[in-house]
Amino acid sequence: xxxxxxxxxxxxxxxxxxxxxxxxxxxxxxxxxxxxxxxxxxxxxxxxxxxxxxxxxxxxxxxxxxxxxxxxxxxxxxxxxxxxxxxxxxxxxxxxxxxxxxxxxxxxxxxxxxxxxxxxxxxxxxxxxxxxxxxxxxxxxxxxxxxxxxxxxxxxxxxxxxxxxxxxxxxxxxxxxx
Numbered sequence: 001x002x003x004x005x006x007x008x009x010x011x012x013x014x015x016x017x018x019x020x021x022x023x024x025x026x027x028x029x030x031x032x033x034x035x036x037x038x039x040x041x042x043x044x045x046x047x048x049x050x051x052x053x054x055x056x057x058x059x060x061x062x063x064x065x066x067x068x069x070x071x072x073x074x075x076x077x078x079x080x081x082x083x084x085x086x087x088x089x090x091x092x093x094x095x096x097x098x099x100x101x102x103x104x105x106x107x108x109x110x111x112x113x114x115x116x117x118x119x120x121x122x123x124x125x126x127x128x129x130x131x132x133x134x135x136x137x138x139x140x141x142x143x144x145x146x147x148x149x150x151x152x153x154x155x156x157x158x159x160x161x162x163x164x165x166x167x168x169x170x171x172x173x174x175x176x177x178x
Contacts, residue, residue, distance in 0.1 A: 051089025
């Protein structure tokens with residue numbers, strides 16, 4: 001696949017995160033994105049690694065796995081073209097919460113955190129719009145998580161008292177009520 005600036009700009013304009021960007025803003029962002037061509041089975045990053053970039057899938061498929069203390073890693077999601085990952089790392093630089101690897105040959109766009117922070121400190125409007133779009137996406141995910149956890153926290157029975165207490169504590173400490 002020949003990756004041209006026109007192809008990238010057209011692709012970005014169709015994603016949720018860049019849908020409100022003008023063509024000029026999308027074009028202005030292109031120089032900051034790295035294109036990665038990865039073979040299937042490639043580990044993009046490991047759980048616990050430094051959060052140093054945000055990624056967007058241009059082509060291929062990515063699997064998200066979480067290490068489990070009592071068994072093999074659990075597959076959390078499969079991501080496809082147009083899906084992004086690493087928003088939290090771009091914002092706070094905290095360690096990765098999951099391991100991501102390519103399922104098939106995959107093309108990724110990568111925005112390094114230090115580049116994003118420099119753009120933000122320079123007052124780059126497109127970077128601010130991207131941050132706003134990512135924040136909106138993270139808020140939506142938080143709402144969905146809140147609904148799921150709320151459904152799980154029902155009146156406890158003798159069989160699930162411990163799980164109820166854990167989920168209740170999780171809701172108290174990690175969910176935003178707005």
